[in-house]
Amino acid sequence: MWLKICVFLTVAFMASEISAQQATINYRCRCLCPNTDSNDTKAKQYTGIDVLPNQCDCDNVVLPQMNLTGEKAQGYCLRCDCKYENRNTTIIYVVVIIVMWIISLLVVYMLFLICLDPLLNKRVQNNYTEHTNEEEMPGGSEGVSHAMGVRSNVLNRVGHQQDKWKRQVREQRRNIYDHHTMLN
Amino acid sequence: MVEHILVAFNFQCLFCLPVSSDTDEIPGIGQYEDFHTIDWQRDIARDRMRHRYIVKRKQNSLFDLVKGAHDAWSGWVCVLLVGLATGVVAGVIDIGASWMSDLKHGICPQAFWFNREQCCWSNNESTVSLDLGNCSQWLTWSEVLGQSREGAGAYIIAYLMYIAWALLFASLAAALVRMFAPYACGSGIPEIKTILSGFIIRGYLGKWTLIIKSVGIMLSVSAGLSLGKEGPMVHIACCIGNILSYLFPKYGRNEAKKREILSAAAAAGVSVAFGAPIGGVLFSLEEVSYYFPLKTLWRSFFCALVAAFVLRSINPFGNEHSVLFYVEYNNPWIFFELVPFVGLGIIGGVIAAIFIRANLYWCKYRKTSKLGQYPVTEVLVVTAVTAVLAYPNPYTRMSTSELIYLLFRKCGVTNLDDLCDYNRNFTDVKSAIDLASAGPKVYRAMWLLVLALIFKLVMTIFTFGIKVPCGLFIPSLCLGAIVGRIVGIGMEQLAFNYPTIWMFGGECSTGKDCITPGLYAMVGAAAVLGGVTRMTVSLVVVMFELTGGVRYIVPLMAAAMASKWVGDALGSHGVYDAHINLNGYPFLDSKEEFAHTSLAADVMQPKRNETLSVLTQDSMTVEDVEVLMKETEHNGFPVIVSRESQYLVGFVLRRDLNLALVQARRTLEGLRPNSLVLFVNSNVQQQPQPDSPPPLSLKNILDMAPITITDQTPMETVVDMFRKLGLRQTLVTHNGRLLGVITKKDVLRYVKQMDNEDPNSVLFN
Numbered sequence A: 001m002w003l004k005i006c007v008f009l010t011v012a013f014m015a016s017e018i019s020a021q022q023a024t025i026n027y028r029c030r031c032l033c034p035n036t037d038s039n040d041t042k043a044k045q046y047t048g049i050d051v052l053p054n055q056c057d058c059d060n061v062v063l064p065q066m067n068l069t070g071e072k073a074q075g076y077c078l079r080c081d082c083k084y085e086n087r088n089t090t091i092i093y094v095v096v097i098i099v100m101w102i103i104s105l106l107v108v109y110m111l112f113l114i115c116l117d118p119l120l121n122k123r124v125q126n127n128y129t130e131h132t133n134e135e136e137m138p139g140g141s142e143g144v145s146h147a148m149g150v151r152s153n154v155l156n157r158v159g160h161q162q163d164k165w166k167r168q169v170r171e172q173r174r175n176i177y178d179h180h181t182m183l184n
Numbered sequence B: 001m002v003e004h005i006l007v008a009f010n011f012q013c014l015f016c017l018p019v020s021s022d023t024d025e026i027p028g029i030g031q032y033e034d035f036h037t038i039d040w041q042r043d044i045a046r047d048r049m050r051h052r053y054i055v056k057r058k059q060n061s062l063f064d065l066v067k068g069a070h071d072a073w074s075g076w077v078c079v080l081l082v083g084l085a086t087g088v089v090a091g092v093i094d095i096g097a098s099w100m101s102d103l104k105h106g107i108c109p110q111a112f113w114f115n116r117e118q119c120c121w122s123n124n125e126s127t128v129s130l131d132l133g134n135c136s137q138w139l140t141w142s143e144v145l146g147q148s149r150e151g152a153g154a155y156i157i158a159y160l161m162y163i164a165w166a167l168l169f170a171s172l173a174a175a176l177v178r179m180f181a182p183y184a185c186g187s188g189i190p191e192i193k194t195i196l197s198g199f200i201i202r203g204y205l206g207k208w209t210l211i212i213k214s215v216g217i218m219l220s221v222s223a224g225l226s227l228g229k230e231g232p233m234v235h236i237a238c239c240i241g242n243i244l245s246y247l248f249p250k251y252g253r254n255e256a257k258k259r260e261i262l263s264a265a266a267a268a269g270v271s272v273a274f275g276a277p278i279g280g281v282l283f284s285l286e287e288v289s290y291y292f293p294l295k296t297l298w299r300s301f302f303c304a305l306v307a308a309f310v311l312r313s314i315n316p317f318g319n320e321h322s323v324l325f326y327v328e329y330n331n332p333w334i335f336f337e338l339v340p341f342v343g344l345g346i347i348g349g350v351i352a353a354i355f356i357r358a359n360l361y362w363c364k365y366r367k368t369s370k371l372g373q374y375p376v377t378e379v380l381v382v383t384a385v386t387a388v389l390a391y392p393n394p395y396t397r398m399s400t401s402e403l404i405y406l407l408f409r410k411c412g413v414t415n416l417d418d419l420c421d422y423n424r425n426f427t428d429v430k431s432a433i434d435l436a437s438a439g440p441k442v443y444r445a446m447w448l449l450v451l452a453l454i455f456k457l458v459m460t461i462f463t464f465g466i467k468v469p470c471g472l473f474i475p476s477l478c479l480g481a482i483v484g485r486i487v488g489i490g491m492e493q494l495a496f497n498y499p500t501i502w503m504f505g506g507e508c509s510t511g512k513d514c515i516t517p518g519l520y521a522m523v524g525a526a527a528v529l530g531g532v533t534r535m536t537v538s539l540v541v542v543m544f545e546l547t548g549g550v551r552y553i554v555p556l557m558a559a560a561m562a563s564k565w566v567g568d569a570l571g572s573h574g575v576y577d578a579h580i581n582l583n584g585y586p587f588l589d590s591k592e593e594f595a596h597t598s599l600a601a602d603v604m605q606p607k608r609n610e611t612l613s614v615l616t617q618d619s620m621t622v623e624d625v626e627v628l629m630k631e632t633e634h635n636g637f638p639v640i641v642s643r644e645s646q647y648l649v650g651f652v653l654r655r656d657l658n659l660a661l662v663q664a665r666r667t668l669e670g671l672r673p674n675s676l677v678l679f680v681n682s683n684v685q686q687q688p689q690p691d692s693p694p695p696l697s698l699k700n701i702l703d704m705a706p707i708t709i710t711d712q713t714p715m716e717t718v719v720d721m722f723r724k725l726g727l728r729q730t731l732v733t734h735n736g737r738l739l740g741v742i743t744k745k746d747v748l749r750y751v752k753q754m755d756n757e758d759p760n761s762v763l764f765n
Helices: A002-017 A068-080 A089-115 A117-127 A142-147 A153-178 B002-013 B040-057 B062-103 B152-179 B189-196 B207-222 B230-245 B255-274 B277-288 B295-313 B333-369 B375-390 B402-409 B440-463 B473-497 B517-535 B536-546 B550-570 B577-581 B621-633 B654-667 B715-725 B746-753
Strands: A028-032 A046-047 A079-088 B638-641 B647-653 B676-678 B707-708 B731-732 B737-743
Touching: A002 B550, A028 B707, A089 A117, A089 B062, A117 A153, A117 B040, A142 B002, A153 B152, B002 B207, B040 B062, B040 B255, B062 B207, B062 B230, B062 B255, B062 B550, B152 B207, B189 B230, B189 B255, B189 B277, B189 B550, B189 B676, B230 B255, B230 B473, B255 B277, B255 B295, B255 B536, B277 B536, B333 B440, B333 B473, B333 B550, B333 B577, B375 B402, B375 B440, B375 B715, B402 B473, B402 B676, B473 B517, B517 B536, B517 B550, B536 B550, B550 B621, B577 B654, B621 B654, B621 B676, B621 B746, B638 B737, B647 B654, B707 B715, B737 B746
Parallel strands: B707 B731
Antiparallel strands: A028 A046, A028 A079, B638 B647, B731 B737
């Protein structure tokens, strides 16, 4: 939970910081026009970044960059295709940062589970009694909690939840990777 | 129809279940164990009792009135939340996947979080090309490593970086799935179908599955594998629906009611996947849902609307639409064109049948052979092969969505791509776009597209089913779009070369642009997708919401229908049903008819020479019950008057019996092994002897209105009852005496046996 809040704070802070930078243009008018050079059939594109949506046309975007005039300009403009587009750079930034955070957290946790957890668990194994079905039986976990003492109760419960989750994942893995009973 | 029957039964059942409010319920009653089917009748009756209780208490106080109001609107609030969350998650996935996909090619040094398109947002350089980065702000990996943008060295570096990133993404996806949530692999739609038909798979719609599926689908799409994120979106939406339904006990604690929310969530999933809200609702109705009353239809509609709205306001692709390949058409089509459209439908059906056969064969091989023991290795090998083969061909190098967009698009005056390299004359600017002969680059593009078609078909066969999240919609749309575009260009050139022949009816003789190859691509895409999934109505609606053109409904319908017929003729099942069969999920398909003349007595348990395990209503002790439960593995026991008379009283579930005994042992004073277990009202009994222990009354867990049939009922009727009422078991009687039980498992096994399949393959507890 704390980790999540930290992530959000970092993201919010950095988002406000970058908003001053140049990569924050959210609107554009992009025109695609045919190439007048007969050797190159690829289209030409023109982008206007400071035009209003109702001014997004060839006259306002392409012609100032083309220095064509009169009849020829009119004809050229008939062939141009202009589209006004917008985006939200802040959303993109926040989303990409969140995705990177989630992936790296998952990878770190995965490495922890692979490398460190077996070592830690080996120590605990002795004073940890295996009990099954505790999700069905309310109060089934009482014995263990009492034995561990009240002080480490919260930690214990977290560890307990984690064990339950791990058992579930192991079960899923057995269904899918070993027995091939599901999701083939 | 189904819901009417259900309603009728609920009225019957109203008075039979004495379990009324939340207060006197034993905790855990009404829940099910993993891999069990739910009892729709019982759950809906439970909800009705709960509702009556709330309505009755409404007059008591203001608080109860508020509680009643909250109960009334909680369904709408729940689907609203599901819609909001689905839209946000879909936006995150869309943005994340497009960013990571472009990471394979290069990076935007000014703002690393931009993909190529966003990086070149304000770029004003004039030449455009699709295969290279089209602006100087975007650096390809060869440039980052100090090479030039073009040339052999740059090509090799780009090639190697492409493979390396693909392998990195794919291995991450496979490792995360294996480590945290193995249920996140695959498309999820077969499982969702099974779950909605009333099956319990614990953890399949949980938090971890949601997280890993979302992250995993971004990674596997970015790895360039031949798969799409649209199918998993349905699974993701259902996970969200399941998690949020726990906020409302009305839905969270009642499996049958929860499935109403899940149906709405599935609609929202397709709605965000294709930006097609109505298509999503119809998809939920046609393809995934089992029980779909009108109330659920309206909620699905609302949920899909909210989700589409949220995604649209996030605007992940910067094109004001929720999908990358949105195109807008308004060209008319000629009547004769229906012939090639139907032809495309036939080709689509054939391709779909080939795909389903081959994929099923490969999945079966994976299931039974040693290959299944190396899931991560398999992912890596498939990724490596895909990346190595995909890079040289520009059409497979780009992401599949981009390719579909390219194929759907109409060639305008400005051509960005080889596909639009027509010999058009731009000197006369006043004229409309003409028919024109295809330039050499169009033919080259067509060869590349044929190669891409073969490549995609083969790779998708091997990809669908590997242990990463992977969907099927996008690859099948892509296969169809390639075929369609090729046919479309052929038709166009025919019209150009012979504009006056009868079939064009004079429409093309004026030389104007009368054939649209992009439309053929659209129709072909619909045909293959229709053949693979056997959707019809929802598919056409999704496709027409993608184009925004009502006038193409008839071509799309023709193609979808033709492809469904061809598919049905060549292979009997759609890919989802085939996978349900392969995995042996307990899904009673309402599409199929039961065509055997057997009777209930043939299917019923116990068989001859076996005894039926029963409870008696007032003569068994706690010890007897415990022994019976220890010795048998049945999930429920019929209760009869006495062993001599065998008259039926009711039915009690093993799980409920277990919970009630545990509860009684904790709370009831003086319970001894020789206490009597009573399933009748205790005041009917004669006074117990003073020295005997107090009896244990378990009347409140007894279902006193079990569905019964006689032993001469034809199996056809029995199967129909199981399908339409969502039964879990039915009791078989003869002359009013209990004879045996038929469970859903027995029915499924019997159906399998009749179809000459292994009856033990049904996944069931």
